[in-house]
Amino acid sequence: MSSSGGGTANPVSENGHVNPVSENGPLNPYATIARSVFIEEPPVPDLVQRILSDPRMHDHTGGFLSCLQCGICTSGCPAARFADYSPREISRRARDGDPTLLEDDSVWLCFYCYTCQSRCPRGNSVAVINQVIRGMQVEAGRGVRHVEMFADWAVQFYEKGMGGTPPEFLPHLAEAFGPRWREFIDHREEIRAQLGLGSMYPSEHAAGEMRVLMDATGFSDRLAAMGAPVGPGAVVAKGVAPVSD
Ligand code: SF4
Ligand code: SF4
Numbered sequence: 001m002s003s004s005g006g007g008t009a010n011p012v013s014e015n016g017h018v019n020p021v022s023e024n025g026p027l028n029p030y031a032t033i034a035r036s037v038f039i040e041e042p043p044v045p046d047l048v049q050r051i052l053s054d055p056r057m058h059d060h061t062g063g064f065l066s067c068l069q070c071g072i073c074t075s076g077c078p079a080a081r082f083a084d085y086s087p088r089e090i091s092r093r094a095r096d097g098d099p100t101l102l103e104d105d106s107v108w109l110c111f112y113c114y115t116c117q118s119r120c121p122r123g124n125s126v127a128v129i130n131q132v133i134r135g136m137q138v139e140a141g142r143g144v145r146h147v148e149m150f151a152d153w154a155v156q157f158y159e160k161g162m163g164g165t166p167p168e169f170l171p172h173l174a175e176a177f178g179p180r181w182r183e184f185i186d187h188r189e190e191i192r193a194q195l196g197l198g199s200m201y202p203s204e205h206a207a208g209e210m211r212v213l214m215d216a217t218g219f220s221d222r223l224a225a226m227g228a229p230v231g232p233g234a235v236v237a238k239g240v241a242p243v244s245d
Contacts, residue, residue: 045097050136056128060117063124067091073116073126085109087116087126094129107133108146144226151228158214158223161207162200 044052052061073087074080080087085106093101101107110130117125137143152166165173165185174182184191189199201207214220 045099047094047099047101047133047136048097051094051129051132054128054132056131057125060123060125060128063120063122064091064095064129066122067095067124068122070121072119072121073124076115076119077110078113078115079109079111083109090126090129090133091124094133101133102136102140103142105146107137108143138222148226151223151226154219154223155228158211158220159207161202161210164201 051057051064057064069088069092071088073091074089077085077087079085083106087110090101090107107130110127112127112131114125114127117127120126134143134146138147152168153163156162156164156166170182170185174185192198192200202210211220
C-alpha cells in the first residue's frame with residue numbers, strides 16, 4: 001500500500017518490520033530495505049544448519065560456504081563418470097538448503113573415495129555433505145533401505161568390536177570366493193594361533209567400551225530401530241559380558 005498523499009502510514013511493513021513514521025509518511029522509506037538487506041541475516045535453512053553443525057564438517061565449513069561451483073569435484077568423481085550424479089550440484093543445492101536433497105537417491109551414488117575433498121580448491125567436502133544428508137534420510141526412514149543390508153556388519157561391530165564376517169553374508173561371500181576361502185575363514189583363528197598371532201578380534205574389555213560409545217551416541221538405537229538385536233541388554237542376553245566400571 002502506498003503511503004503517499006499524507007495521512008498516517010502503516011508502521012508495520014509486509015515483512016513485519018516497524019517503520020519510523022511521521023504524519024507525512026515514513027521518515028526514511030529506505031530504512032526497511034537497509035535493515036532487511038544489511039542488518040538482519042536471512043534465516044539459515046535447517047539443512048545448512050545441520051551440515052554446518054556436524055562434527056565431520058569441522059574442517060570444511062568455510063569451503064562449504066564459499067563453494068565456487070568450479071566443478072573440479074565433478075570432473076574427478078568416479079560416480080559422476082558413470083551415473084547421473086554431480087557433486088558440484090550437490091554442493092550448490094546443500095548450500096541453498098534445498099530440502100529436495102532429503103528425498104534424492106542420488107546422494108547414495110557416492111562411495112566416499114574423497115577425491116572431491118582432496119581436489120577442492122576451497123576445502124569443501126561433498127563426501128561429508130553426503131554423509132550428513134544420508135544420515136538425515138535414514139532418520140526420516142526413507143534412507144533405511146539403503147543401509148539395512150549393512151546392519152549385519154554393524155551388529156558384529158556392536159558385539160565383537162569389529163565387522164568380522166557377518167553370518168548373513170558368509171554364504172554369498174563363500175560362493176564368490178570359493179571353498180578354500182571358506183575353509184580359511186572357518187579356521188582362521190586356529191591358523192592365527194599356529195602362527196603365534198592373537199585373536200583378530202579386540203579384547204572383550206575393548207569391545208565393551210565400544211558398546212558403551214555406540215549406546216551413548218545412538219548407534220545402537222538406530223540399529224535397533226531397523227530390527228537388529230542390539231542395545232543395552234541384548235549383548236548380555238547373548239552371554240557376552242558388557243564392560244564393567
Ligand atoms: S571443487 Fe569445491 S569449490 Fe569447486 S564446485 Fe566442487 S565443492 Fe565447489
Ligand atoms: S567422495 Fe563421493 S562425491 Fe566425492 S569424488 Fe568420491 S564418489 Fe564423488
